[in-house]
Amino acid sequence: MGLGSGTFHENYAQDMAIFPTKLHWGVLAAFLIVLFACPLFTSDRMLTILTMMGIAVISVHGLNILTGYCGQISIGHAGFMAVGGYTSAVLCAKLGLPFWAALPCGALAAGIAGLIFGLPSLKIKGFYLIMATIAAHFIIIWTIIQLRSITGGPDGLSVPKPAIGSIVLSSKTNYFYLVMILTCLATLLAKNIVRSRAGRAFIAIRDNDLAAEVMGVSLWSYKLQAFFIGCVYAGVAGSLLVHYISFASTDQFPFMDSVWYLGMLIVGGMGSVTGAVFGAVALKLLDELVTMVGPILSAAVAPQAAASLALMSHGLIIIIFLIFEPRGLYHRWDIIKAYFRLWPFSHRE
């Protein structure tokens, strides 16, 4: 990994550091200050967008560990989010559990659902696994609708405003802080998971599962671990989403969301924690752009143009990235950084 000239790693801790230089720490501090100062100078609408971005980032981190690092492709991520969301919603609304207790329960429930639907991954891979996870999504949503007495079925379930201790997170600002703190923690955790023993095992399985097995990586255990971790992330994201809207319904977890999370991963760059953040932010920004341009286009062309644009924009951006930049935005970011590192005397090898 290229750092500027004159930066030497003299011991293991320095070599492993996520932020190796003072400059990195400075940039991080500046970013966090700006991020957490956002409510002071942005509108309510902007805060909503940022909160939704945070939730998407958490979810994509989970998918990145499962698909980007462990290579187990899942197109059922929104389904696992629904498990987390509904579990914490039911615990809060029906059993009166406080929010801080319901959130981890939701995460755990999603993790267990992930374990169950991860079982086929022990026997199948590639396209077969994709089909199994697509099936998982539909089966989860169908089950939620069937359990009408618990989940409210198609009518949905309203959830009380979340509270931590005596602080009720009723305003957008409060909730924004909660989501952002969790997003930062989730990012840090993801970064550390992928460079732990388990993370290295995931990468080995992704690159060549037979070789990994021969080297003593237990496929059985690590594939299920990847499913569990990935779905715990999904559960946290799903439960944050449900509590943000104070209402749980299956419409919040459409099948296409499962696809778009994977799309975010592709646009951002698979197998990179920073890439997952880039991808989630980029596609959410695209969403906003579409919501802005859509009505104008509808007025100019045809009333259905907005809906059509919403569908086509995502598909086209994924096709374009797959054909022209399959390594995603993260790779672009690396190239730009490398260019400016020795600027104005940069050279290309």
Add this chain to the structure above:
Amino acid sequence: MTFLLQLVVTGLAQGMIYALIAIGFVIILKCSEVFNIAQGHFVLIGGYLGYTFLVPFGLPIWGALGLAIVTAIIMGLAIERLTLRPLMGEPVLAVVMVTIALATVLGGLATLLWGAEYKAYHGLLPTINLKVGTISIPSESLIGLIVSVICVALLMLLFRYTKIGLAMRATAEDLQVVQSVGIKATTVYAVSWAIACVVGVIGGILLGGVSGANMDLANVGLKAFAVVLLGGLNSIGGAIVAGIILGMLENVAAGYLDPLLPGGGLAQVFPFIVMIIVLIFRPYGLFGLVRIERI
């Protein structure tokens, strides 16, 4: 008993249409090892094309069918050239994602052109009334059955007796050998996409004749995947048998179990339940090639 038979017969006709759509999927998969998630959206486009040519254009059924087939061929060739060819040899995820993205683009196109509205063209297909004993066979189902059978037979003849059909079968067997004897693999890929598009569009017109064209037609593609998995991914005969089995099972299960379940709608999830069971117990399907790879 009459109820059961009625369900079985309706299921048989529906299953044959599923089989036809699934064959499009199998052809692409066999020739170019691409899992085409957009197969259901070919059906969607087909349903709307059928409406456009029959109602606003007012063409007779054969004219509409011919024009729809020509459109489908152009669509298939364009899709292959623009999106799939640059991705040749990429990992499975990239290829699957590109077909998913393609599905949404086609969905967006259908929304733009036809407004995502329900378009019915019921009485326009020819009607044949048939009654066997106490069971009446709905006319649309019968037409679907006949057309599907003709299409499947034509495809079988194509694969057996024409040069391009033989080239496609050879490509499915071994790409390198095919290239070394001078068959152009890219042509084979292009033709396979065109055929898949055509069978999808025909399936769409048939299903549209039964229930009208709307955005839900795309979901039939998901049922086609269940068919393909059950039949074995690379077996055309398997797709036919599995299509019929699934169509019947779905109708019978929905007919008997839906009244028992409060929410209903078992027919929608049924293919997925079949899919999971097949994936766990017999991943290579009924007639698929058993690949020995132990992990």
